Amino acid sequence: MRLPDDVMPTSYLMDEENGTLFISWTDGHESVHPYEALRRGCPCAWCAGEGGQKGSVDATTQFTNEQTTLYELQMVGRYGLTPVWGDGHHTGIYTYERLRATCMCDECRQARGVS
Numbered sequence: 001m002r003l004p005d006d007v008m009p010t011s012y013l014m015d016e017e018n019g020t021l022f023i024s025w026t027d028g029h030e031s032v033h034p035y036e037a038l039r040r041g042c043p044c045a046w047c048a049g050e051g052g053q054k055g056s057v058d059a060t061t062q063f064t065n066e067q068t069t070l071y072e073l074q075m076v077g078r079y080g081l082t083p084v085w086g087d088g089h090h091t092g093i094y095t096y097e098r099l100r101a102t103c104m105c106d107e108c109r110q111a112r113g114v115s
């Protein structure tokens with residue numbers, strides 16, 4: 001799914017109590033990203049692997065509290081953002097398209113056929 005160029009985040013909210021990141025978008029959508037799922041999906045070479053090399057994070061990885069605590073978000077150009085995690089990890093660039101494709105709101109989950 002290709003995201004239109006003018007769809008980008010307008011604001012975000014880090015809900016520490018529920019461990020969830022909410023992002024508001026220019027098209028009116030509010031996307032939902034639980035911290036742990038976000039961290040598990042980290043696209044950096046170390047976590048996800050690169051060039052056929054297996055990364056260090058998979059579906060069974062146990063994270064520490066620090067690793068799934070979102071410390072801040074840094075914008076990356078006009079196409080993505082990088083979460084800074086409590087353990088200092090900050091090498092994953094999550095493109096807007098990726099964020100929208102992994103949104104966990106009811107609407108998006110239904111659209112993807114995930115219950």
Ligand SMILES: [Zn+2]
Pocket residue numbers: 042043044045046047048089091092
């Ligand atoms: Zn990573």
Ligand SMILES: [Zn+2]
Pocket residue numbers: 029030031032103104105106107108109
């Ligand atoms: Zn959504």
